[in-house]
Amino acid sequence: MxxxxxxxxxxxxxxxxxxxxxxxxxxxxxxxxxxxxxxxxxxxxxxxxxxxxxxxxxxxxxxxxxxxxxxxxxxxxxxxxxxxxxSAPKASTEPENSELPRSFCSLKGFSEDMRQRGATPSARMIERYAGQPTAEEVFSLGLQGESVYRYTRLRFADNQPVAIEVSSIPPEVLPSLESVSDSIYAALQKAGHKPSRALQRTTACALNAEQAAHLQTEEGAPALYIRRITYNQNNHPIEYTCSYHRADKFDFVAELISE
CATH class of the missing domain: 1.10.10.10 (Winged helix-like DNA-binding domain superfamily/Winged helix DNA-binding domain)
Known part of the structure; x- marks a missing residue:
């Protein structure tokens, strides 16, 4: 063909x-x-x-x-x-002074990943609500209904704010909006929707004033912008997350194997 x-x-x-x-x-x-x-x-x-x-x-x-x-x-x-x-975007070179390396190759929630890096994770829920889905959410999650659950969380490693995550979940995969307390992946798995794989794209960006205030850094500071669609064991999309990670706190590691 x-x-x-x-x-x-x-x-x-x-x-x-x-x-x-x-x-x-x-x-x-x-x-x-x-x-x-x-x-x-x-x-x-x-x-x-x-x-x-x-x-x-x-x-x-x-x-x-x-x-x-x-x-x-x-x-x-x-x-x-x-x-x-x-012209598929090429992976960028990671800064050598980053503190928290993360792998591109394994699917983990933030909390599990931080523990494996030797850091103590925590989170603060900034807001959660049911709202009308955006065009991006409708497409990414294959939504048929008129609402989506949104969770905006500030992520900490060893009590330092390192990331902001905005996660969108189809209402039908969770019992209620309040089902998520800490880990979205844990809540999804408990509801019978085990995260199985994800498609993720990482690009560079600059933090706006609100994001910088949450992350205790300067407006315009460099960050890693990550968009991810997570699928369950039946290959149905169950999560769409956009997150902003402080560039001075993360690098991402991938193993490349010659064919």
Whole structure:
């Protein structure tokens, strides 16, 4: 199967007209997920706007908006006269003075991970509520209902604030909003939804004033922005988390093996 047909098949199988999420965002997110899952590789060429539009039954303007979003975030690049090519974001080099290394390769909650690093974890719930889902939450969690549980927590290691996490959970996977006290993963497992795997993306960012105040650092301080979708044992999405980690407190470790 050609690369163009493979990409078109992925998009066709994942696009959902019944979702309230705009189609250009769905196309964008479908391609990002396919890159994360290894279905589309760095250097693969994207089909033409016309080919995508005809296969999906959407306008070329819709396809163009999707590609522009991907290009802006570094997921693809346009080469004059040749086309558009996947350009998967490369892992950055971690600072040598970081205090809390974390692994890219194993799925753990924050508390478990900190204990394994020899630090004492704790958390403070900033807010929790049931609210209307955003387009990103609808797509990431495959939501059908009109609400989502949101938990915003400040994370500590040895009593030092090191991260802010905003976790979104489909209401149907937890008994109630109050089911989460400390560990979301523990609450999910207790409810019969054991976290099995996750797709995660890490990028660099600068903290805004509110985030910096919570993390006891300066506005504009560098941070690691992490987006993660967690799936249960039945491969259903059960958590979408966006977190901000102080860059001077973390580095992330991955083992690379030659094929």
């Amino acid at each position: 050609s690369t163009d047909n493979r990409i078109l098949d992925v998009l066709k199988s994942r696009l959902n007209d019944d979702l309230p999420t705009p189609l250009y965002i769905q196309i964008d997110q479908c391609l990002r997920s396919a890159i994360d899952e290894g279905l589309i590789a760095d250097g693969d060429s994207l089909p033409s706007e016309r080919a995508v539009a005809e296969r999906l039954g959407v306008s070329r303007v819709t396809v163009r908006k999707s590609i522009e979003r991907l290009e802006k975030d570094g997921f693809c690049r346009k080469v004059r006269g040749s086309g558009t090519f996947i």
